[in-house]
Amino acid sequence: MTSPNGIKALLIVIPAHCLVGLPMEEAEMRVILPTLVGLAALAAVSAQAAPNPSTASPHGKWHETPAQNVWKSQRYDHLLSTNAGFRTSRMRKECGPIRDAELRANCIGSFSAYEPR
Numbered sequence: 001m002t003s004p005n006g007i008k009a010l011l012i013v014i015p016a017h018c019l020v021g022l023p024m025e026e027a028e029m030r031v032i033l034p035t036l037v038g039l040a041a042l043a044a045v046s047a048q049a050a051p052n053p054s055t056a057s058p059h060g061k062w063h064e065t066p067a068q069n070v071w072k073s074q075r076y077d078h079l080l081s082t083n084a085g086f087r088t089s090r091m092r093k094e095c096g097p098i099r100d101a102e103l104r105a106n107c108i109g110s111f112s113a114y115e116p117r
Helices: 022-049 066-082 084-095 101-110
Strands: none
Touching: 066 084, 084 101
16 A cells, blocks of 8 residues: 555554454553552551551550459569568669659659558
């Protein structure tokens, strides 16, 4: 086939059955693919952000009952009043990091404060 200006053109003939459905499938993929990628990203982020309820607390204090908490508190107070080594250890651990002299004195003094049982 020759064009009006004398250039020959190559004509490619594509069978009609090859074109059926291709433009529509491509359009669907352009919509579906970004949606699937977005959902996959959302699922990955959600899985990382969600707390894992099956993991036990390392100290177990999150699952103790009020009665257990009271018992532990009474045991702590009892050890402070009867065991000098425990008392010294707790004073060092709780008051040691405090650098301000007045606050440190208040912390050490709190170990002598009366607590009703």
